Amino acid sequence: GLFYETVGSSAFTFPKENGRTYHAYQEGKYLMPNDEKEQDRMDMIYHSISLMFEGKLFFAPVKNPQRIADMATGTGIWAMDVGDQYKAAEVIGIDLSPIQPNWVPPNVQFRVDDIDKDWMFEHPLDLIHSRISSGLAIRDWPRYLAECYKALKPGGWVEAQEFSVSMGCEDDSLPPNSMIKRWHEEANRTFTAAGCDLRFEGETLRKQMIEAGFVNCEVREYRWPMGPWHEEQRLKDAGAFAMMSMLTDMEAISLASMTRYGGWQMDELKVFLKSVKKEWRMKSIKAYWPLYVVYGQKPEERT
Template identity: 50%
Template sequence: MSPSPTQPSSDNDSAYAESQDVSSYTTSLASSITAYKYEHGRRYHAYQEGRYILPNDEQEQERLDIQYHALRLAFEDKPFLAPIDSPAAVLDVGTGTGIWAMDVADSYPNAEIIGTDLSPIQPIWVPPNVKFEVDDLELEWTFPTDHFDLIHTRILSGSIQHWKLFFQQSFRHCKPGGFLECQELDVYAATEDDSLSDDSAIRKWCANQEEAAQKMGRSLRVSGEDFKKQMEDAGFQNVEVRKYKLPIGPWPLDPKLKEVGLFQLAAMLEGIDGLTLALWTRFLGWDDKEITVFLQQVKSEFKRSSIHSYWPL
């Protein structure tokens, strides 16, 4: 007698049915994560849609990698500044293309590196000691407590809405004696020689970026002193603030800084449209054509050798 359609014919069939259900769920979940949104000719993340304001397409990925090389030069080829000789577990929050995580994985082959991001845009072929996860680190963390030797962020200003909560969760999941290192950029172009006026297109762009970010409930302005206090309030000790200047363009006399400036200029020229479009159209009411015309002025100023601008880092 054949079994009823509502009854499993055997344990094997039951296991097969369960595996099919899991497989279907996994496929559905993967499909939803990669069901990217397209807007103004750019591609945006699907998971936690709207949480992150920048694109995740190839043009933006190229900007991120160029920016990585600029910072690697600025930090004298060091991926991080924390005094850790041989980390066992490292978390890279907002890993982007995964270039930093893979670099650290190559440098520390005995370490476990986890990179998290809202977008699964990282390479498939990676070092065996690195893995990437689609995750939103503003939600409750599922990692073990007291686990990481190093938690790392890089230029997430505008991405994290609740830094206080982020610092609290970081402290909870750092090992005793572990480090949190935030390499964050203040999105307000500075100069030391008054070569950049407040009515310049660059400064107007910075002001509009911050206005739009504020309407989104974020801020692009970063203060090392504010971060220090919030980290200490979360429980971190011996918090140190180091300040750098990231030149935009090849204007510095120092050869290394000149190269840093070239990389950073390339990153801005490549990526400023993506940095701007969603913020200004969604929150400031600008249209594509207005933005394109204005950004041509900004790019022109960035390329002027007479303007000695830099990002405070």
């Protein structure tokens, strides 16, 4: 089993702002809501990335994992999928909010905790996984990697699946005064002001893994379509889910950061977001995000 701080009922009383609810545990720390609309958005992102990775849950060459941790598990969907796939493994999902379902595979458990604090795992882990956490749940990668190194057994793996909020375009289909481009600039400006860097570089993390003592560190890079423009059906569907997640709840990503840190008024922000969404629906724009998988191994003990 794992030893973690258990949190009282106060973790379930979520604070409200701009009509949205946010995490109660470590209140104000995490800029994204945790209500049902946001949970739907997280699940769409999950399906989109599953299509990008062709259903593969992780890429690190872990042999028969016994203990797996999913950091910043969100709705817990990855933890449950990995628990289904590796029925003999013990899976633990950690998040700031208890928003995971009650019905879970018997080998999966969830804990409310802050991964920025010192970790206390009773037994060493074979795999530590995180997805779409950079700049949000994980702001200090060197510190996070040091904690991973301590928590892993020799020969265990850490894997991060992250994207960068910096858009690329396959061609010149982006309008000159692109609203999507402006939204990315605003998101980066305001999240950075809040102490969260949403731009991510796979090679940078690989180097940080090496500095933290990991070996066999690898980076895989993908172009994650931001809409259903790709010819290949799998990538077209991945883009459709990604676009739906943005259109369903662009407010989730924008409200807290842009009103708290960007000087936006609520009414002008809503008008701006409406024009961003209108452009996002244009199938002619071949925009994408860089998506990375970075993994590394704690060295085996020498015998």
